[in-house]
Amino acid sequence: MTELLNGRGLSLVPKTDVKQGLKDFKSDQEVRWCPGCGDYAILAAVQSFLPELGLKRENIVFVSGIGCSSRFPYYLNTYGFHSIHGRAPAIATGLAASRPDLSVWVITGDGDALSIGGNHLIHALRRNVNLNILLFNNRIYGLTKGQYSPTSEVGKITKSTPMGSLDKPFNPISLAIGAEASFVARTIDSDRKHLQSVLREATAHRGASLVEIYQNCNIFNDNAFEPLKDPEVRDDITLRLEHGQPIVSASKAVVRAASGGIEVVARDGVSEDEILVHDAHNPDPSIAFALSRLDEPAFEHVPIGVFRSVDRPSYEVAMAEQMEEAVQQKGPGDLSELLLGGDTWRIG
Amino acid sequence: MTKQVQQLDRVIIRFAGDSGDGMQLTGDRFTAGTAEFGNDLSTLPNFPAEIRAPAGTLPGVSSFQLHFADHDILTPGDAPNVLVAMNPAALKANLGDLPRGSDIIANTDEFTKRNLQKVGYAANPLEDDSLSEWRVHAVPLTSLTVKALEGFDLSKKDAERSKNMFALGLLSWLYHRPTEHTIKFLEQKFAKKPEIAKANIAAFQAGWNYGETTESFSVSYEVKPAQLTPGIYRNISGNQALAYGLIAASVQSKLPLFLGSYPITPASDILHELSKHKKFGIRTFQAEDEIAGVGAALGAAFGGALGVTTTSGPGVALKAETVGLAVTTELPLIIVDVQRAGPSTGMPTKTEQTDLLMAMFGRNGESPVPIVAPMSPCDCFDAAIEAARIAVKYRTPVMLLSDGYLANGSEPWRLPEVSDLPDISQEFTTTPNGDDGEFLPYKRDAETLARPWAIPGTAGLEHRIGGIEKADGTGNISYDPDNHDLMVRSRAAKIAGIDVPDLEVDDPDADAKVLVIGWGSTYGPIAAAIRRIRRNGGKAAQAHFRHLNPLPANTGEVLKRYDKVLLPEINLGQLALLLRARYLVDVISYNRVRGLPFKAEELAGVIQDVIDSD
Numbered sequence: 030m031t032e033l034l035n036g037r038g039l040s041l042v043p044k045t046d047v048k049q050g051l052k053d054f055k056s057d058q059e060v061r062w063c064p065g066c067g068d069y070a071i072l073a074a075v076q077s078f079l080p081e082l083g084l085k086r087e088n089i090v091f092v093s094g095i096g097c098s099s100r101f102p103y104y105l106n107t108y109g110f111h112s113i114h115g116r117a118p119a120i121a122t123g124l125a126a127s128r129p130d131l132s133v134w135v136i137t138g139d140g141d142a143l144s145i146g147g148n149h150l151i152h153a154l155r156r157n158v159n160l161n162i163l164l165f166n167n168r169i170y171g172l173t174k175g176q177y178s179p180t181s182e183v184g185k186i187t188k189s190t191p192m193g194s195l196d197k198p199f200n201p202i203s204l205a206i207g208a209e210a211s212f213v214a215r216t217i218d219s220d221r222k223h224l225q226s227v228l229r230e231a232t233a234h235r236g237a238s239l240v241e242i243y244q245n246c247n248i249f250n251d252n253a254f255e256p257l258k259d260p261e262v263r264d265d266i267t268l269r270l271e272h273g274q275p276i277v278s279a280s281k282a283v284v285r286a287a288s289g290g291i292e293v294v295a296r297d298g299v300s301e302d303e304i305l306v307h308d309a310h311n312p313d314p315s316i317a318f319a320l321s322r323l324d325e326p327a328f329e330h331v332p333i334g335v336f337r338s339v340d341r342p343s344y345e346v347a348m349a350e351q352m353e354e355a356v357q358q359k360g361p362g363d364l365s366e367l368l369l370g371g372d373t374w375r376i377g
Numbered sequence: 378m379t380k381q382v383q384q385l386d387r388v389i390i391r392f393a394g395d396s397g398d399g400m401q402l403t404g405d406r407f408t409a410g411t412a413e414f415g416n417d418l419s420t421l422p423n424f425p426a427e428i429r430a431p432a433g434t435l436p437g438v439s440s441f442q443l444h445f446a447d448h449d450i451l452t453p454g455d456a457p458n459v460l461v462a463m464n465p466a467a468l469k470a471n472l473g474d475l476p477r478g479s480d481i482i483a484n485t486d487e488f489t490k491r492n493l494q495k496v497g498y499a500a501n502p503l504e505d506d507s508l509s510e511w512r513v514h515a516v517p518l519t520s521l522t523v524k525a526l527e528g529f530d531l532s533k534k535d536a537e538r539s540k541n542m543f544a545l546g547l548l549s550w551l552y553h554r555p556t557e558h559t560i561k562f563l564e565q566k567f568a569k570k571p572e573i574a575k576a577n578i579a580a581f582q583a584g585w586n587y588g589e590t591t592e593s594f595s596v597s598y599e600v601k602p603a604q605l606t607p608g609i610y611r612n613i614s615g616n617q618a619l620a621y622g623l624i625a626a627s628v629q630s631k632l633p634l635f636l637g638s639y640p641i642t643p644a645s646d647i648l649h650e651l652s653k654h655k656k657f658g659i660r661t662f663q664a665e666d667e668i669a670g671v672g673a674a675l676g677a678a679f680g681g682a683l684g685v686t687t688t689s690g691p692g693v694a695l696k697a698e699t700v701g702l703a704v705t706t707e708l709p710l711i712i713v714d715v716q717r718a719g720p721s722t723g724m725p726t727k728t729e730q731t732d733l734l735m736a737m738f739g740r741n742g743e744s745p746v747p748i749v750a751p752m753s754p755c756d757c758f759d760a761a762i763e764a765a766r767i768a769v770k771y772r773t774p775v776m777l778l779s780d781g782y783l784a785n786g787s788e789p790w791r792l793p794e795v796s797d798l799p800d801i802s803q804e805f806t807t808t809p810n811g812d813d814g815e816f817l818p819y820k821r822d823a824e825t826l827a828r829p830w831a832i833p834g835t836a837g838l839e840h841r842i843g844g845i846e847k848a849d850g851t852g853n854i855s856y857d858p859d860n861h862d863l864m865v866r867s868r869a870a871k872i873a874g875i876d877v878p879d880l881e882v883d884d885p886d887a888d889a890k891v892l893v894i895g896w897g898s899t900y901g902p903i904a905a906a907i908r909r910i911r912r913n914g915g916k917a918a919q920a921h922f923r924h925l926n927p928l929p930a931n932t933g934e935v936l937k938r939y940d941k942v943l944l945p946e947i948n949l950g951q952l953a954l955l956l957r958a959r960y961l962v963d964v965i966s967y968n969r970v971r972g973l974p975f976k977a978e979e980l981a982g983v984i985q986d987v988i989d990s991d
Contacts, residue, residue: 056841058853087836092676095844103841103854108833110679111843113702116672119637119664123673124833127635127660128680131833149672152665348660355655362657364628365795368621369609372558373792374413377607 038159038233041129042084049080056106062097067218067244071165072104074221078228079107082132089132092121094141097172098165098244101136115146118153118162125158126345132232135162139180140170143199147179150239151208157236158344161228164201164241165218169250182327187249202321202336205239206314212238213317214335218245219258223333230335236343256328268293268323270334275304276320281330283320291319293330309338380589381596387446388552388600389454392544393471394463394484395432396425396439399541404441406545406562410554412612412789415602416445419901420787421453421974426642426725433487433495438470447601451901451908453786455976459551461544463487463518466496477510482547484540486519514593518543525583529576539580546584553599556585608791615754615783616643618790619713620650622761624657625795626711627683629762630769631802634659635677637670638687642725643781644715647687667695671712675699678708679842681805681832683765687713690732691722693739693776700774701740704868706842707819707828709768709775711761712746716780718972727972728781730897733951736776737926743865745872747771748925750778752900755790757783760923766801767875772827778925780947782974783898806831806838811850816840818852826871877924879931882938883907884918891988892939894964896922896952899945899975906980910988917984925952928959936962943967943987945980 054076062068079089089107093099095114102109112120117135125133135153142150142164153160169187170176176189180201184193205213212234216227224242231238243254257263264279276283277296282304286292291305311317317337324331356362390407394400401422411418421442430437444454459480462468464487475481488501502508503515522543526536542563549556560578567574588594613621627634636659638648652661660677664670671686678684686696693714703710716732718724736748747767751760757779764777806829809816816838819828831838840852848855849863882892883904895903900921910917920935922928936942936956943965944953950966957964967983969975 058841085834085836087839088834090679090833093843102843106839108839109841109843110676110706111841111845112672113698113844116668116699119669119672120676120679122669123635123637123662123676123678123682123684124680125676126662126673127633127677127682128833131680148665149669152669352655352658352660359656362624362628362654362659364625364798367624367654367657368792368795369611371611371613372409372413373609373611374415375607375609376415376605 038235039082039084039132040235042088042132043130044083045085049083049086051077051080053086054079054105054107056104058103060104061100063248065247066097067167067246068098068101068165070218070221071163071224071242071244072101074224075228076105078225081229082232084132088130089134090124091134091136092117092124093136094146095172096138096141096170097246098136098138099141115141115144116149117141118146118149118160121160122153122156122158125160126348129159129345129349133160135160137162137164139164139166139168139178139201143179143201143204151204154205154208154210154237154239156344157211157341159235160237161231162237162239164239165244166201166241167244167246167250168253169246171246171249175249200321201239201241203318206318206321206337210239210337211236211339211341212335213337214238215241215243215333217243217254217257217333227335230338234338236341257331266328266330268330268332270307270309270320270332270336272307272309272335272338274307275301276307276332277304278330283323291316291323293323309335312339380594383596383598385598385600386448387444387450388459388598389442389444389457390459390461390548391440391442391457391471391474392461393438393440393467394541395466396427396437397429397432398439398463399538400439400441400463403541403545404443406559407548407554408443408612408787409558409562410549410556411443411445412610413555413558416447416600417449417603417605417789418443418445418612419450419453420444421782422785424726433464433466433492435466435470435496438466440467440471445600447603449603449605451905452974452977455978461548463540463544465492465498465502468502469496469498475511478512480512480514481508482514482516482544484518484544485515486517516547516587516593521583521587522580525580526576529579530572531576535573536576539577542577542580543584543587546581547588550585550588551594551597553597556581605789606791610789610791612787613754613790614785614787615751615757615779616646616715616785617650618754619751619757619761619777619779620647622758623647623651623685623711623765624654624659625758625798626762626765626801627657627659629798629801630683630765632681632683632769634685635674635682636661636685636687637664637673637677638662639664639667639670639692641667641689641692643717643784644687644689644692644713646784647713647715667692668699671696671699671710675703675708675710678703678710679706679832683711683769684709685711685713687715689715689717689725690719690735693732693735697740700746701742701744702844703774704740704744704746705844705847707772707868709772709830711764711768711775711777713777713779715784716778718970724972726781728898728947728974729970729972730780730899730947731951731970732778733896733925733948734954736778737955743869745869746774746776746926747872747875748776748778750897750923750925751783752897752921752923754783754786754788756923758790762798762801763923766799769801769803770827771825771871771875772830773872778897780898803830805835807835809837817850818842819847820850821867821871826867826874873927875927877927877929880920880922880929880935882918882920882935886916889916889918890940891916891943891984892918892920892936892941893943893945893984894920894922895945896925899947902975902977902980903945905977906984909977909981910984915985915988917988922952932956933960936960936964941965941987943984945975945983947975
């Protein structure tokens with residue numbers, strides 16, 4: 030069982046010897062998101078990424094909650110469970126904990142994961158169940174037709190907040206790091222190459238991985254992430270996080286601040302060796318957390334990539350180990366022996 | 378001096394003290410000795426929800442009642458013959474239940490001015506004549522214990538803590554209980570603290586010897602072993618029996634058990650028990666909340682496990698949406714509701730039968746769920762297997778309605794032969810079932826109306842399920858009006874068609890005019906009440922529901938066979954409402970919701986009144 034602990038990502042999931050392509054992962058269902066929705070790009074990216082894993086298709090399960098993004102499982106020709114609002118991490122936990130031979134994905138949105146299902150998300154992360162959680166963050170409620178979400182900026186004018194929203198939003202990356210997540214990343218719907226590179230790392234990681242995907246809702250919150258897509262500015266504001274590489278954008282660099290934290294400075298004002306080198310595997314989460322705070326004020330600079338990826342025993346493996354240990358110590362379960370196990374007496 | 382030995386056919390003892398006095402342990406040990414001796418028995422623990430309420434106060438009183446007899450008995454007994462009162466609060470809280478003439482063994486050391494004042498005694502009731510109608514044995518239990526332990530290297534406080542074992546020793550002498558078991562138990566319990574073990578054993582023996590020598594007790598009592606059905610027995614509580622039933626269900630269904638649960642009184646002991654048996658391939662998952670507990674169980678069921686969640690009423694309220702998801706995804710799931718007094722937090726340690734209508738209807742939409750209710754602590758074992766059988770065979774969530782009385786009460790259990798347990802296994806679907814070689818996850822079995830259960834890892838049967846309405850057959854999303862009507866009716870027909878045994882009627886001469894019915898934990902008190910009626914020459918028939926949904930097929934016919942139908946329930950008439958609605962029978966309800974089980978005498982009076990009325 031110890032080799033399981035050392036195994037990477039999906040090492041317990043049976044491999045296929047059939048060559049797979051994108052169309053093997055398309056279901057026969059008509060995709061019904063609004064034309065122009067960022068979900069299309071994510072679906073296509075996932076469908077074209079899955080063959081790369083080389084897993085038996087029947088051992089892949091997509092579990093979702095409720096919301097636009099949660100329709101995702103219907104469009105993938107794998108096993109799928111479209112559940113109820115906010116509960117996908119809990120349902121997926123039961124499935125993944127009892128079936129280490131499955132690749133279990135959770136598809137969720139900002140309302141599903143961070144509002145109604147916030148409790149399940151943080152506990153799935155701290156437990157480190159082997160789940161790949163894709164959080165489609167469009168900063169709005171789409172399916173209920175346009176109310177502000179827990180990631181909407183303060184002052185957001187929506188149907189439910191005609192004078193502006195009052196509550197401070199969650200930063201999903203900060204939240205995940207605070208919840209003891211062992212893998213935390215951010216990517217963007219429109220950058221398929223980056224999205225797939227993050228999925229590659231997330232699936233290689235054993236334990237819970239949280240991938241926040243900035244996703245455009247062109248109906249209720251269009252262009253929410255436009256600066257990251259605008260060719261004029263995107264290269265300047267996007268700080269790419271790559272393990273072992275200096276954290277820079279085209280014109281900016283992250284350095285240690287005199288205050289003890291980190292700060293973003295003009296890249297041409299510092300020497301290469303002053304620039305912070307990204308260490309995604311650092312056991313201490315404080316730098317990763319500090320990086321997650323860099324996008325305040327919004328879109329001045331936004332780190333994307335893998336913030337944190339550390340090895341920690343995954344829950345289902347530890348659970349299986351305890352069961353194995355129990356058998357080793359006491360032998361396999363025997364029902365007669367169990368029933369006779371207390372203080373018994375015979376009559377007649 | 379040779380003491381007189383008196384034969385009794387049955388005795389009811391109540392141990393009562395502060396919640397820190399170890400009354401539950403004392404009761405447990407006396408029960409174990411009694412079981413070993415071969416009496417039939419039944420127990421009723423009664424304790425506050427607070428772990429340590431302020432010492433010496435009425436809310437802090439914890440008690441344990443044990444009824445044992447030389448014949449088979451059905452309840453923990455109505456009124457104690459003996460009260461062991463470890464302090465004034467225990468006396469005051471329990472005196473009202475104590476018939477005049479019965480024995481009180483009081484720990485005089487605790488009847489101090491301060492303790493008396495705490496519970497509002499102006500004078501010491503052991504010293505004035507207020508207890509003259511009872512037989513009072515004033516015993517300085519604490520100081521006798523401390524004296525007995527003088528030779529031990531213990532603080533006075535530690536020595537005092539053994540006073541419950543002194544009391545146990547005294548009662549063991551008084552009722553001729555075997556002692557070996559308790560000594561062995563204490564040795565094991567304190568194996569790592571041999572000094573404490575020896576001290577407790579010494580206190581226990583000192584209590585026994587005190588009985589033997591003191592003049593305060595001139596008579597001891599013998600209750601002969603009962604003539605029970607031959608077999609191997611053990612004493613078991615409802616919660617433990619239910620946990621064992623779930624393990625047996627896992628073995629008999631050949632499905633790994635997955636328990637998703639959140640701690641809640643009075644259900645937590647099932648989680649504790651199952652957590653000890655990982656070698657059976659059992660996964661126990663203490664979730665972040667009630668919703669996650671049932672969610673994880675349902676996720677595991679999707680993966681081919683026997684998914685179970687254990688809780689009490691407040692937890693069922695939280696799980697409702699997920700149970701609805703299990704109804705519509707048609708996956709097996711067991712929801713164990715150990716009912717307690719509500720609404721809201723209610724009285725967590727007290728019993729009630731008030732969740733029946735929640736189990737029936739407490740979800741959005743037309744959302745039928747089968748309901749099974751055990752009728753005794755032992756029956757929790759069989760009821761758990763029955764719930765699993767229905768869940769697996771019909772691919773449905775099943776509610777198992779236990780309650781606090783069954784959960785914590787105990788009785789001797791004749792162990793079943795494992796080879797006699799039913800095989801409840803079902804095959805997973807592994808091949809396509811459509812005419813064109815496709816897989817139709819919602820194509821129903823013609824007989825059971827169950828849909829196929831194809832689990833992830835099965836090649837070629839990849840499919841998607843969810844909470845949105847599904848098209849018959851394909852399971853694809855469908856908003857078609859006629860399809861929805863068909864699916865609502867199909868789900869209802871599936872549950873209505875579950876095979877449940879007919880209602881059995883106990884009517885020895887088949888000439889009773891009054892039928893007394895009940896469900897769940899009221900079986901014992903109702904049956905005991907009917908025995909009283911019959912002993913006095915009266916006639917009453919009894920029938921008891923273990924299946925509440927669907928109801929047994931002969932229910933209507935049985936109800937209509939009698940002039941009057943009486944239904945005692947520990948709620949305000951929930952089953953009565955269902956029966957009246959479905960069978961148009963004028964059920965007479967008798968309802969008490971005091972957080973306590975019915976008493977046999979009370980019910981006998983009610984039944985007699987119904988017999989006598991026109």
